[in-house]
Amino acid sequence: MSERRGRGRGPRENRNQGQDRRPRAPRVEISPARIAAYDVLRDVEDRDAYANLALPSRIREAKLDGRDAALATELASGTLRERGRYDRIIELAANRAVGDIDTRTLNVLRLGAHQLLSMRTAAHAAVNESVELQRRVANQSGAGFVNGVLRTIGRSTPVEWDAKIVETASSPDEALAARDSHPSWVVRALRDALRAEGREQELEDLLAANNEPPRVSLVVLPGWHSGDAEALADGDDLTANGPSPFGLELAGGDPARAIEALGFPEGVVRVQDQGSQLAALALTRLRPVKEGERWLDLCAGPGGKTAVLGAELSGYTVPVRANEVSEHRAELVRRSVAAVADSVDVVSFDGRESDAYGEADAQFDRILVDAPCSGLGALRRRPEARWRKQPSDLPELTALQGELLDAAVAHLAPGGALAYVTCSPHLAETRVTVDRLLKRHSGIRELDAKAVLQSVARGDLDLAGTSLSAQLWPHRNGTDAMFIALFERVS
Numbered sequence: 001m002s003e004r005r006g007r008g009r010g011p012r013e014n015r016n017q018g019q020d021r022r023p024r025a026p027r028v029e030i031s032p033a034r035i036a037a038y039d040v041l042r043d044v045e046d047r048d049a050y051a052n053l054a055l056p057s058r059i060r061e062a063k064l065d066g067r068d069a070a071l072a073t074e075l076a077s078g079t080l081r082e083r084g085r086y087d088r089i090i091e092l093a094a095n096r097a098v099g100d101i102d103t104r105t106l107n108v109l110r111l112g113a114h115q116l117l118s119m120r121t122a123a124h125a126a127v128n129e130s131v132e133l134q135r136r137v138a139n140q141s142g143a144g145f146v147n148g149v150l151r152t153i154g155r156s157t158p159v160e161w162d163a164k165i166v167e168t169a170s171s172p173d174e175a176l177a178a179r180d181s182h183p184s185w186v187v188r189a190l191r192d193a194l195r196a197e198g199r200e201q202e203l204e205d206l207l208a209a210n211n212e213p214p215r216v217s218l219v220v221l222p223g224w225h226s227g228d229a230e231a232l233a234d235g236d237d238l239t240a241n242g243p244s245p246f247g248l249e250l251a252g253g254d255p256a257r258a259i260e261a262l263g264f265p266e267g268v269v270r271v272q273d274q275g276s277q278l279a280a281l282a283l284t285r286l287r288p289v290k291e292g293e294r295w296l297d298l299c300a301g302p303g304g305k306t307a308v309l310g311a312e313l314s315g316y317t318v319p320v321r322a323n324e325v326s327e328h329r330a331e332l333v334r335r336s337v338a339a340v341a342d343s344v345d346v347v348s349f350d351g352r353e354s355d356a357y358g359e360a361d362a363q364f365d366r367i368l369v370d371a372p373c374s375g376l377g378a379l380r381r382r383p384e385a386r387w388r389k390q391p392s393d394l395p396e397l398t399a400l401q402g403e404l405l406d407a408a409v410a411h412l413a414p415g416g417a418l419a420y421v422t423c424s425p426h427l428a429e430t431r432v433t434v435d436r437l438l439k440r441h442s443g444i445r446e447l448d449a450k451a452v453l454q455s456v457a458r459g460d461l462d463l464a465g466t467s468l469s470a471q472l473w474p475h476r477n478g479t480d481a482m483f484i485a486l487f488e489r490v491s
């Protein structure tokens with residue numbers, strides 16, 4: 001069944017329409033949730049929209065209630081996340097490269113494939129609604145093609161399709177990339193990072209974890225709650241799962257409602273990945289705070305970690321300077337800390353320039369460089385992100401990371417500590433950047449970030465490899481793949 005054949009039939013059917021007296025099949029209703037999900041796929045493709053912003057806006061526009069909103073979310077996010085796998089299955093079923101399929105039709109097919117392979121949608125409903133969607137958003141002539149491809153997909157089970165993907169792949173990496181829906185270069189980068197820790201065998205678990213939307217993690221800011229946040233868990237919706245002592249995990253439902261129910265002042269409990277919580281705590285807790293210290297958060301926007309730094313300093317007169325190059329994101333930092341930390345001064349400069357530090361010779365006792373990075377550690381959170389990133393993004397990012405670190409080191413006080421954090425496990429952004437930094441600056445030494453993290457974490461943290469830096473992983477630690485390295489100025 002091919003689109004070309006469908007196209008060939010289309011005009012003839014149209015010409016005959018006036019004379020055809022046979023009763024027409026009743027039009028299939030397309031659920032508003034499916035239309036909203038399709039619109040999100042288009043927003044992401046045509047306008048480079050972020051799915052997490054496009055989704056709520058399309059849901060509002062279509063006035064979807066809770067159940068339909070959840071359906072639209074599952075359809076759009078699941079389809080975007082598994083796009084690579086569905087594209088390969090569509091190619092096998094259509095016997096045609098996806099690049100040769102009209103993009104609107106391709107999105108209709110992707111949505112249909114998701115319903116057939118990953119949701120419990122009845123096959124006839126998935127096929128019929130997809131055919132109708134094709135007529136509505138693309139063209140009548142492709143309806144037969146959509147019908148044929150989706151019927152072919154529905155005739156084999158997901159396991160059988162995965163076996164076909166593997167059989168027809170040109171290499172084991174291509175097979176993994178298509179089956180687990182990641183670009184091949186990302187598969188290679190993740191394998192390299194795991195291999196560096198002696199854990200290459202975890203690759204498939206990692207890819208699978210990247211395809212699971214994470215549970216929502218909350219932080220109860222330190223200073224507002226004594227001891228482990230575990231005491232606040234109800235063991236039901238809210239559990240003390242995860243490695244951060246200030247972290248709680250939400251089983252489901254509306255985070256805003258769960259936050260309100262805890263009854264803290266606004267801003268004290270907020271959504272934050274527990275890897276991010278640990279990264280901030282690694283800097284604040286590597287040694288006791290001394291009055292008179294000065295702290296700097298060099299790349300602070302939107303301010304999640306700044307809030308943890310500020311909250312850790314309640315009761316001290318230690319100022320935190322929070323810098324963020326984008327004025328808009330600096331404003332988000334101001335809002336993030338407004339209610340919870342009065343010691344934070346937010347400024348907006350390029351972290352490579354002396355203005356970011358206040359004065360050319362300003363020195364800080366603790367500096368957080370939570371650097372701009374490829375974000376390959378948060379793929380489970382942003383379903384479309386993996387398809388947007390390119391290996392060619394890396395040289396510019398790694399150069400910027402090195403320059404920000406150089407500037408930060410120049411403002412590190414004697415004995416001062418610096419944390420380098422990325423939400424990426426890519427070696428070019430992690431160990432390679434760290435090793436080059438150490439070569440350029442003989443006056444700093446690397447500290448044992450693994451030991452610091454173990455000392456602050458709730459429970460035992462599984463951290464692998466022999467390096468002093470720590471790499472967290474979604475499949476192993478239940479966090480984003482945050483990388484944390486710690487340094488101290490020795491001369």
Ligand SMILES: C[S@@+](CC[C@H](N)C(=O)[O-])C[C@H]1O[C@@H](n2cnc3c(N)ncnc32)[C@H](O)[C@@H]1O
Nearest residue numbers: 299300301302303304305325350351370371372
């Ligand atoms: C990974 S994010 C920081 C996340 C933040 N620490 C948090 O926990 O919410 C990196 C930030 O660095 C900012 N950035 C990029 N280039 C910068 C530069 N040259 N100087 C300072 N900040 C920069 C980006 O705008 C972005 O907000």
